[in-house]
Amino acid sequence: MNPLNRETTATKYKKARFVLNLDKIPQLSTEEKVQLKQVKERYAFRANDYYLSLIDWNDPKDPIRKLVIPHVNELKEWGEIDASAENKVTVRKGVQHKYGTTVLLLVxxxxxxxxxxxxxxxxxxxxxxEVTYDIEPGLEYIRNHPEVSNVLLxxxxxxxxxxxxLEKIFKQLREIDxxxxxxxxxxxxxxNPFRFINDDELMDLFRKYSLTDKRIYMMCHFDHPRELTEYSREAIRLLIEAGVVCVNQNPIIRSISDDPDVMAELWNELSYMGVQQYYIFQCRPTAGNEPFSIPIVEAYHKIEEAKKKCSGLGKRLKYAMSHESGKIEIIGVDHKHIYLKYHRAKHLVDEQKLIVCHRNDKAGWLDELKPVDGYKNDFYKEIRELPRPNVN
Ligand code: SF4
Structure with a gap:
């Protein structure tokens, strides 16, 4: 695809404008607006005019709509507000350190x-x-931890x-060898791909700080091939041209990204654009997420089905669960067992450890799985002998 005519783009969408009020969406009925107000009061709503323009309002099951418009089923009591217990790995305000090499700054x-x-x-x-706009305490923490080679903003x-x-943050991080x-x-x-398309200074910044041997990685989050518009493709082209390595990671979400054809199309298209699908995540049992969650066994089979439709470059991903005990890859399911492996572990002793669990077709999270004798790690032995009662 040829690069966009910048003038036309900039004229048409100078920038995407926030939509914070459901009343401002004419396609929603008055009844829906009243119903969804309660949901919005519990879990914040925010969209923008560009992203809303991708919705096919004639399709009640439209995946883009489901992704961004509240749904009454979010009000079902289900899950936990911090499902991966990020509070336990928060070492300073807005700073998380779970795996040795990588620190997260919530900026x-x-x-x-x-x-x-x-x-x-x-x-x-x-x-x-939880978030901090002052990253100095985080920088100080990173300076004192020479094992940290990756910082995730x-x-x-x-x-x-x-x-x-952003320039200030990049500069300060680049000063830490x-x-x-x-x-x-x-x-x-x-x-909002116009954030990239309309900002030449941002591209200069990436060129300056994404170095040959110290790259900037954009961990993109595309959920559906319909998001790969000409504008998004242009944003990615500019990023790659500026020396940024782009990869993609997204959760498998009911009726948004759980169709094998949709997944395969997304991963293949991304590979054509030079973007590797890095992870597909199990949906965390976060409060309000009941309508989005899929059991592990069902998700595993759908992902395997999608992989059959991909080239090798399209399916370099891992299917993983970002659990409080580590990033756990779901590597196989047979008629009796679910096979898991710690890709990253909170405790070094679990790194690369294999866990074999009894197959449970309803389970959506590690806490609901029972390991086969001989495969228990500390998580099972000491922390969670029983599943959490509010995750079904
Ligand atoms: S999943 Fe990521 S992009 Fe989506 S609302 Fe949460 S932080 Fe923002």
Whole structure:
């Protein structure tokens, strides 16, 4: 595809404009607006005019609609607000350190729109105070931990920050010699690609700080091939041209990203664009996520089905669960067992450890699985002998 005519793009969408009020969406009926107000009061709503324009309002099951428009079933009592217990690995305000090599800096608590299934929706709630705009304590922590080679800027979406603020962060991180990779977790290429298309200074910044032997990685978050518009593709082209390595990671979500054909199309298209699908995550049992969750066995089979339709480059991903005990890859399912492996572990002793569990077709999270004798790790022995009662 040829690069976009920048003038036309800039004229048509100077920038995506936030939509914070459901009443401002003419396609929703009055009845829906009244119903969804309660949901919005519990879990924040935010969209923008560009992303809303991708919805096919004639299709009640439209996946883009499901991703961004509240649903009454979010009100079902289900899950936990911090399902991966991020509070236990928070070492300073807005700083998480779970795996030796990688530190997370939560630099912002806003996104260009909100995914209804967000695992960090607590950040958008009134009274939450986890994020910090002052990264100095985080930098100090990183300076004192020479094992940290990767820093992930996250939130919220760091790409909401103004370009000069990002420059300050990149510069300070580049002054720490042992930090090799700066990762940016962002759904901005999907939600608002004009953030990249319209900002030449941002591209200069990436060129300056994504070095030959110390790259910046954009951890993109595309959920559906319909998000790969000409604008998103242009944003990715510009990022790659500026020396940024782009990969994709997203959760498998009921009726949004759980169709094998949809997954295969997304992964193949991304591979054509030079973006590797890095992870597909099991949906965390986060409060409000009942309508989005899929049992592990069902998700595993759908992902395997999708892989059959992909080239080798399209299916270099891992299917994993971001559990409080580690990042656990789901490597196989047979008629009796589910086979798991710690890809990253909170406790070094579990790193690369194999866990074999009895097959449970309803389970959506590690806590609901029972390991076969001989495969228990500390998580099972000491922390959770029984499943959490509010996750069914
Ligand atoms: S982009 Fe990420 S942080 Fe923002 S709402 Fe979506 S899942 Fe949450």
């Amino acid at each position: 912002n608590e806003v996104c260009a729109a909100y995914c209804r299934y967000c695992f960090r929706k607590r950040l958008f709630m009134n009274g939450n105070d 996250t939130g919220g979406d760091p790409m909401i920050l103004k370009t000069p603020k 042992h930090v090799k990779i700066i990762r940016i977790g962002s759904k901005m290429p999907a939600f």
